[in-house]
Amino acid sequence: MSELVAGIDLGGTKIQTVILRESEIVGRSRVATPQTGADAVLAAMAESVKSAMHFGNEPLDGLASIGVGSPGVIQGTTVASSPNVPGFEVGPIQLxxxxxxxxxxxxxKLDNDVRVAVLGEWRQGAGRPYKDFLGVFVGTGVGGGLVLDGExxxxxxxxxxxxxxxxxxxxRRCGCGQLGHLEAYAGRRSMEETARRWKAKGRRTKLFDVMKERGRDRATSGVIAKALAKHDPVVVQLVDQAVWALGIALANAQNLLDLEAIVIGGGLGDRLGRPFVDRVAEAMNPRLHVPERPPKLLSTELGDLGGAVGAAVLGGA
Amino acid sequence: MSELVAGIDLGGTKIQTVILRESEIVGRSRVATPQTGADAVLAAMAESVKSAMHFGNEPLDGLASIGVGSPGVIQGTTVASSPNVPGFEVGPIQLxxxxxxxxxxxxxKLDNDVRVAVLGEWRQGAGRPYKDFLGVFVGTGVGGGLVLDGExxxxxxxxxxxxxxxxxxxxRRCGCGQLGHLEAYAGRRSMEETARRWKAKGRRTKLFDVMKERGRDRATSGVIAKALAKHDPVVVQLVDQAVWALGIALANAQNLLDLEAIVIGGGLGDRLGRPFVDRVAEAMNPRLHVPERPPKLLSTELGDLGGAVGAAVLGGA
Incomplete structure (x- = not known):
């Protein structure tokens, strides 16, 4: 029987763990990230692995290694700092x-969460056929990772x-403080802030009603998708702008790098799915320098398991 | 005695050839590109090699191989098409x-002129210390080439x-037909066209007087540099815009690729030299995602011989 590898995707709100035997997911677990400090987070990560090993009818046996994807700045197996994980704000954390x-x-083994998610889609997801692609994760912010010439x-x-x-x-101001970045138009947090600003100026929107109906205190990807399905004019405009901004940024990347494919994922990217990806392709293609040979634009295959699967690949799966 | 390699930089207006023995230039020649068709261009290229072999007091002997950089679309040792070389507009040309x-x-051996120029700066010029850099050639248009992970x-x-x-x-409209590209702001041809448009609208400029004084029928890099030195307000503004546009484009490339260095050359880039490169760095740095670690911004070392030297490197020098 071949070896088991755990992959942990550490986030600010959840810890997602999978157990892989070769490329098959044989165990998984998902817990909320403790908000009480680094020790509690590290303990919850260990528990999540134990829980994932007890996923099926019989407990699994023989965990050979673990890979972890964490937000923030990574140095070896240490998180230097990660502003989004409770207790990790000031490191180093000997994760x-x-x-x-x-x-x-x-x-x-430990690496940055976005790089690990790209690794997941590359080895076990939508990026499998390619040696040159860009993974773009449209979530709270907008992250990206590159595979170039198979590296x-x-x-x-x-x-x-x-x-x-x-x-x-x-x-528009980006979370990083600068003006006019892709993330300021396509990141979920910035879209929510913009909707609040527009509402304060008198524009009508159902976004915050949808939030309340769903018992959420922020405009999650699900909330945005629901408001979009209701043709809420503010959300329609925000998504139009996200598509426009992605079209520019991806065309510029393509003109510079001449990639085979671009994979769009992240919480919002996965939730809005194929229709969103097709709209981004329509916004990007007229801006390409070689428009007759656009890169393939793809949705992720692993969805929100991509980070955990990629972490397992990092761990040796 | 080690072998000699010729490198030819084929351009729309000139053919620049060097002969390299190891990394030393032991012969060179520069002739105008015949405007009468492909056969004449190919004959002039052969003549330029013979002429470069007779550069010194004694003719050189033992040419082992030749490398060529040509504008346009290259397939193997054939130019599929090249709009800027007389007779090469509709190929294929069995160069x-x-x-x-x-x-x-x-x-x-044959490759694209911009790629060959990057190869020259990488192997024998400003790019020698780096395994990750972008070469940007600011000339009639704006070209670029990437070395990533030593490839x-x-x-x-x-x-x-x-x-x-x-x-x-x-x-602003770019030569490619699209709007708002870097080349529309930093390319020499577009700068000249913009100056003509502004002049037609009544703005005063000495650019065209400088052209006449120098007996030129276009705003060469030398003409632009001279008008800039005279503080011609139109040329000052055009160069300001070129710096601004380069700052944005290079910051975006850096944020995506995290390069060690960026080398700025090309006819106009070389002519405006270090002060221009320093201004581009000032425009780029505030836009970097990791501003505390900007890439080194460098001028070329080989100047307008970069293409021919790179072609010789391609040829095996």
Whole structure:
């Protein structure tokens, strides 16, 4: 029987874990991220692995290694800092060592969550046929990662920041403080903030009613999708702008890199799905320098399991 | 004695040839590109090699191979088409075979002129210390080429088109027909056309007087540099816009790729030199996602010999 590898996708709100035997998911678990500090987060990660090992009728046995994707700046098996994980704001957090000790010394590998998600789609998802592609994750923010000539691009550690591509000089303010970035138009957090601003100026929108109906305190991807389905004019306009901004940023990336494919995922990208991806392709294609040979635009195949599966691949699956 | 390799940089107005022994230039020649058709161009290329072999006091002997950089779409040793070389507009032109026959069967390698110029700066110029850099050639148009992880990036054959990065949606028309590209602001041809348009609308400029004084029928890089030195307000504004557009396009490329260095050359880039490169760095740096670690911004070392030296490197030097 072949070895088991755990993959953990650590996020600010949830911890998603899978157990892979070769490329098959044989166990999984999903828990809320404790909001009480780093020790609680690390303990919850270990518990999530144990829970995933008890996923089926019989407990699994023989965990060989673990891979972890974490937001923030990663150095070896340490998180230098991660503003979005409770207790990880000021590091370093000895994630690898602590997790390994909690689980009987199993070796742990760690990388950035976006890079790990690209790895997942590349090895086990929509990116399998390609040696050159860009993964774009449209979620709370907009992240990206590149596979070039069959290698996951690292640069000096910060490659793939397509969310901070300028699409309109002097445009909407981005979470990073600069103006006119892709993330300011296509990121979920910025879309919600913009809707609040427009509402305060008197524009009508059902977005916040949908939020309440669903018992949410923020405009999740599901809330945005629902308001879009209701043709809420504010949300229609925000999604139009997201499509426009993605069209520019992806065309610029394509003209520079001449990729085979672009995979669009992330919470909002996955939720809006194929119709959204097709609209982005329509916005991108007229801007290509070689329009007769556009890159394939694809949805993710792994959806929100991509990070955890990619973490398992990192771990050796 | 080690072998000699010829490198030919074929352009729409000139043919620049060098002979390299190891990395030393031991011969060179520069002739106008015949405007009478493909056969005349191919004959002039062969003559330019013979002339370069007679550069010094004694003729050189033992040409081992030839490399050529040509504008346009390249397939193997054939130019599929090249709108800027007389007679090459509709190909295919059997450049490699014809040139080889004219020079006693010496093997010929061929690639795109911009890629070859990047190769030159990488192997023998400003790019030597780096395994990750972008070469940007600001000339009649704006071309670019990428070295990533120690490999010249090809993509599917069209990588590096940074000139067609969108910097202002709906902005100035580019030579390619689209609006708001880098080349529309930083390319020499577009700068000249813009100056003519502004003059027709009543703006005062000395640009065309400088052209006449220098006996030129177009705003060459030298003409633009001279008008800039005279603080001509139209040229000052055009160069300001070129700096602004380069700042955006290079910041976007850097945020996506996390490069070690960017080398700025081309006719206009080389002519305006270090002060221009420093201004581009100032425009780019505030737009970087990791501003504390900007890429090194460099001028070319080989200047307008970069294409010919790179062609010789392609040929095996």
């Amino acid at each position: 690898g060592d602590t997790l390994s000790k909690s689980l009987g010394g199993v070796p742990v 996951l691009r690292e640069g000096l550690g910060a490659a793939g920041e397509i969310g901070h591509t300028l699409v309109r000089d002097g445009g | 490699g075979d014809t040139l080889s026959k004219s020079l006693g069967g010496v093997p010929v 010249l990036r090809e993509g599917l054959g069209a990588a590096g088109e940074i000139g067609h990065t969108l910097v202002r949606d709906g902005g």
